[in-house]
Amino acid sequence: MLKSRVDLIDCQTELKGKLRQEKMRILVCAGTGCVANGSLQVYEALRQKLKEQGLPVKIELAEELWPEPYALNISGCHGFCEMGPLVRIEPEGVFYHHVKINDVAEIVEKHIVGNQLVERLLYHHPASGMAVKTQDEIPFYQKQTRIALEHCGRINPDDINDCLAHDGYQALARAIFEMTPEEVITEVQESGLRGRGGGGFPTGKKWQFARAAQGDKKYIICNGDEGDPGAFMDRSVMEGDPHRVLEGMMIAGYAIGADEGYVYVRAEYPLAVQRLKRAVAEAQLLGLLGQSILGTDFCFKINIKEGAGAFVCGEETALIASIEGERGMPKPRPPFPANKGLWGCPTIINNVETLANLPFILLKGGKLFRRYGTATSPGTKTFALAGQVSHTGLVEIPMGMSLRELVFDIGGGLRDGKQFKAVQIGGPSGGCLTEEHLDLPLDYDALKKAGAMIGSGGLVVMGQDTCMVEVAKFFMNFVQNESCGKCVPCREGTKRMLELLTKITRGLADETDLALLEELALTVQDGSLCGLGKTAPNPVLTTLKYFRHEYEAHVRDKKCPAGVCKALQNYFIDQEKCTGCGLCAKLCPAEAITGTKKEPHVIDTSKCVKCGTCMEKCKFSAIYTA
Template sequence: MLKSREELISLQKKAKAALDQEKMRILVCAGTGCVANGSLKVYASLKKLIAEKGLLAEVNLVEEVSHEGIGVNISGCHGFCQMGPLVRFEPSGLLYCKVQESDCEEIIEASVANDSVVERLLYVNPTTGESVKTQDEIPFYKRQQRVTLKDCGRIDPDDINDYIAHGGYQAIAKILFELKPEDVVKEVLDSGLRGRGGGGFPTGRKWSFAASQPGPKKYVICNGDEGDPGAFMDRSVMEGNPHSVLEGMMIAGFAIGADEGYIYARAEYPLAIKRMRKAIADAEALGVLGQGVLGTDFNFKINIKEGAGAFVCGEETALIASIEGERGMPRPRPPFPAVKGLWACPTIINNVETLANLSAIILNGANWFKGFGTPSSAGTKTFALAGQIQNTGLVEVPMGMTLREIVFDIGGGLREGKKYKSVQIGGPSGGCLTEDKLDLPLDYDELLKVGAMIGSGGLVVMGDDTCMVETAKFFMGFVQNESCGKCVPCREGTKQLLALLTKITEGKGTESDLDLLAELAQNVKDGSLCGLGKTAPNPVLTTLRYFRDEYLAHVRDKKCPAGACQALKEYYIVPEKCKGCTVCSRVCPADAITGDKKQPHVINVDLCLKCGACMEKCKFGSIIIR
């Protein structure tokens, strides 16, 4: 057990020296996505094959090793999820994509025994058609600036000594032996760090509120209840670098005078929870967490609370209620949690990404952190790229980078030749950004000006075949299901908004419904109790604002311009293309297609069920949607 800062520094040097014994390190991504695709089998096979050749370096990071060798380790998420399982070689930076267990012998023969590469496992740039050998050369990684995710693909998340070898727990040591609580609050305030989980409230200001409160008991809560569709930033940090979260919580605890914390993580994140539990146990055993941290009088205990998956528990007061054993429902504010939070004690709540930034800020200083981003939104932000985009995955970029750079330079543009239409940013709480917003800097204040928000950082990219009314309906259906029901505006308002959107997508809407939709959305926004209800109408309001023509087509012409709304699809047979083969009429379950053999057929739209069976079976492309 470490009982001083000097012992921690000594352990770091010893662990770093042990790592230096590895002449090559093979890192197999063990994030959820890669694990689901078989990466642990790849890891086991590589380790076995290298051991059979007598080349494996079984590195114990706290003891001397007898010989140089090749290290094989798991790591956290590398970010490029669609290309997983990923295997990276250090120090060369060689990256293999979509690796399977059957590829391992070839990998060992080429890249371990003969210093060559397996060409078919390299990333191929879809623009140039060229194979790319190293991670840093891949466009997906080139424009990124990793701070939070810096070690997620470099260290073994299950090995505390690997974290220490890369500078882990040096930040908590620095504040325990060099700084006062008020110094830490000031440093974080000066850094400009804003909450990465939603509204972007200044982290240092929140801490100052809690620090000024009297009382012997205070709490720090890590909000890991990441519930936005398509978002997995916090999950990846907890899976890939759990100790950075623990260290961040201790820094926060020291700053406000707290001796206990809770990690609130959704139960749908079993791998993240497993690694967080191990990290807590290992940190306590080593003396960098728990009673008398590093021989000082600072005590800090961390508990894990598994949430049941309620989206509303991402809201601070609902999360607190859940930890207390109550139903996860929001409470009126004020008092705010910093004054009266968990069990009526002063409490600060920061999300995973916010906490994971803290050690770097303490070690490098506020000015270093402000060197990234914009004057009003300092630092970097992680985004989860999803939807109709070439490169899906997790990216970290400086705040203020434009949407165009993220979607086209990092994301590679839209796949299958689709034309960009919109990006839904911030999940159900966010809004849609149209083509004319592609050069908008992505920071907190700029997005608010256009009716959107960064939220937790989900980016769902949509092409020209996406119906924006249907998109608004999807997100409204999500928040309506997740509404806790405590306040009338959210409980009933979201239900009526969903009913109106459903009516419109079924071709039964009127122009007056659009006015009612806008009025009701604003009322829900103004009257709801918590952030869920107040932001739930954002997708409706932004799509009404930027895609009103599409709404009008649904209510005036009873057409869906994107051809996505099932009820508004009209199947049509192009006479010039129809060969009269009768296949379509034979598969039609409603007998809606008629015509003589070898003559153009016709679809009776009144009988058509719009099932699409005819289009699927037609070999001549003669059936279209109009």
């Protein structure tokens, strides 16, 4: 039990000494992506093999082993998800990727015992083929700046001692021992930190409202209800460094005068839920949560609330309703949660990434945080790179970096030599950006001018074979399913927009449908009650703005330029390639293919149901679409 700041300092000094004693630290990524690829089995195989070698291995930092023990730990997400399972070996920082159970014996015998690199498991530059030893030498990491993700991939998220050895809870200690609540708010305002959940509202200003609000009871809510397709930024922070999130909540609680908080995390994140619950229990056991924290008058309690996965609960008032046991539906504002929130009390809601920035700001200063990013969007931002980009994964970059640097320098460009076409940024609430936006700085204001938004940080990269009408339809289908139905513009408007987009992709629409789609999008944007409805039309409006020619091709020419919309495809047989084997005719469910054996066949397009079976089964690649 840590009863004072001196206790905390002494504990951390002792734990740092234990870190220095380690001969070698082996970190196996246990983020969701690597776990799905078998990293926990790799971890167990390493444990068994090290035991067979008779090496002194410790699993937790506080274990007493002497001399020079080998530490074997899980870690959070390293970010380079497509390369998993990942193994990092300290102190050299050797970075192995695509590690399988069958590789474990070689790693132990050759590297851990023999002190030689296993070169085939190192990252090799695609162009030169040269192997690199450490993570920092890999292009994916070289332009990143990690603040929120500072310790993800470097510490064991299931061991509070590992967190403490890396200065965990020191920022909280500085706040409650050296600063008044007002000074904490001033420091956050000095940093320029804006909400990382999408809106970009100044964090310090929001706290100031809640600090001034009247009320004996106040709450802090951590919004971990990350529901954007392809987004996993907050998930990775909660899984990889849960104590940093708790510390951020406690700093926020001290600043506004709250003594209780909720982490609202979707139940579909079982690993995050598990690690958060463990972190809360560990912090309580050490006296870093609960009553009289570190011997002071500051008390704070944290509850874990599992959400049912409704996208609308990412909206503040809907999230509050869900915690209160009601159906997650937005409410008109004002009053704002900072004045009247959870159970009618002043409440601050910050998302996971926002809170994860606070320990850095309190320990190293708001001015240092401001050195990163731009004047109006200071700091860094995490992005989940997904889609057709070569290197998918989680990245953290300074605000203001260009889209080109993110996609091509960090993401490695598009897979299979495909040509860049667009990115969907900000999830269903965001918008599409094109090649002409590649040099656009990624910050709140620049993206807003382009008709998009950073959102929580999801970024889907698309190549030339993507149909932008189908993309708009995909996101509209998602939003329509997730609409709570409370207000007519969102409930009915998104449904009608989805119907129109479906009509367009089936080749049944005309020019009036295109005009109606745009009119509907603007109406839903203006008339919806909450942020979900107001931003729902963004994918439609941005694709209409930047890819109108694709909509017009669907409507006027009844063609899909990308060849994606099946209803607009016609199947043909290349007469020069066809050998007349007859397999396609035999398999065609509509009997649309005719021809003499050993002679080129033909497809009757009026009978063809466009199932694609003939193209899939043809052994001579003789069937094509146009």
